[in-house]
Amino acid sequence: MKYIKIASNALNGLRGLLLVAITGAFFGCGSPSGQSGAGGIAISFDDHFIKEWYELRPLFQKYNAKATFFITCPDSLNAEEVAMLKQLEKEGHEIGFHGTVHAKSTELMDAGGPKGYIETEIEPGLRHMHAAGFKPTSYAHPGGNHNDRVDSVLLAQGFTTLRDVAISRRKFKGFQLYAWPPRWMSAVYYTFNGEQKVDALMIDYDEVTEEEIAEAILEAKENGTALMVFGHEPLYSAPQNGRYGFNVSFLAAVLREADKQRLKFYTMSELPEVK
Numbered sequence: 001m002k003y004i005k006i007a008s009n010a011l012n013g014l015r016g017l018l019l020v021a022i023t024g025a026f027f028g029c030g031s032p033s034g035q036s037g038a039g040g041i042a043i044s045f046d047d048h049f050i051k052e053w054y055e056l057r058p059l060f061q062k063y064n065a066k067a068t069f070f071i072t073c074p075d076s077l078n079a080e081e082v083a084m085l086k087q088l089e090k091e092g093h094e095i096g097f098h099g100t101v102h103a104k105s106t107e108l109m110d111a112g113g114p115k116g117y118i119e120t121e122i123e124p125g126l127r128h129m130h131a132a133g134f135k136p137t138s139y140a141h142p143g144g145n146h147n148d149r150v151d152s153v154l155l156a157q158g159f160t161t162l163r164d165v166a167i168s169r170r171k172f173k174g175f176q177l178y179a180w181p182p183r184w185m186s187a188v189y190y191t192f193n194g195e196q197k198v199d200a201l202m203i204d205y206d207e208v209t210e211e212e213i214a215e216a217i218l219e220a221k222e223n224g225t226a227l228m229v230f231g232h233e234p235l236y237s238a239p240q241n242g243r244y245g246f247n248v249s250f251l252a253a254v255l256r257e258a259d260k261q262r263l264k265f266y267t268m269s270e271l272p273e274v275k
């Protein structure tokens with residue numbers, strides 16, 4: 001997971017500024033350049049809200065949009081959910097993988113090495129995905145937790161895109177420590193350089209404003225990059241009981257703006273393939 005690391009005792013301005021400067025490589029000012037005319041957006045969704053995602057189809061169809069759905073706990077997929085995912089795939093969306101047990105991969109790796117990690121988090125879920133007729137080629141790190149060792153195992157398993165989590169706001173005990181404009185978060189823009197390890201901006205409730213996302217979309221358009229965003233459960237009101245989710249009206253605004261700027265829609269596995 002990527003965020004500006006500000007320690008809880010570092011609320012005095014100077015140290016905060018220093019830390020912001022240190023993390024500048026990730027949160028650089030101005031977004032990077034990609035390929036002229038390739039400007040786009042790659043939207044993904046995590047976890048297991050299959051019916052709820054399926055209900056978003058009219059919205060996707062309205063803008064001819066495609067997205068990537070990262071599925072976790074595929075052992076619990078029922079026939080109805082498999083059919084819905086098949087239909088989404090048929091309509092141009094991608095079905096990715098988000099782990100068998102949604103655990104912290106670095107801890108699994110420490111406890112059981114690559115073999116233990118693969119046998120717990122990767123293989124069992126993939127078997128279910130394959131049996132259901134899906135061949136995921138992109139992977140989203142559960143909880144945004146990973147390291148180089150985890151990445152190398154996943155790439156060796158054949159995944160071509162590994163997606164991490166980027167957060168533009170950070171709160172501590174209810175206080176907002178910072179809100180970094182997404183248009184300055186260079187890591188959430190794909191530059192079409194073949195990179196397989198990528199970061200997506202979380203667009204769950206209260207994370208990003210419509211104005212900020214419109215600015216971020218314009219950056220992608222002007223620089224020929226792809227803005228990468230992701231969310232969890234589609235919600236129609238403020239989240240209750242600590243649920244993770246995005247406002248459907250916010251997603252509609254993202255799609256509307258992307259369409260207005262004539263952005264291309266990319267799935268996660270397509271990104272490294274663009275030449």
Ligand SMILES: [Zn+2]
Pocket residue numbers: 046047072098102142143
């Ligand atoms: Zn997740």
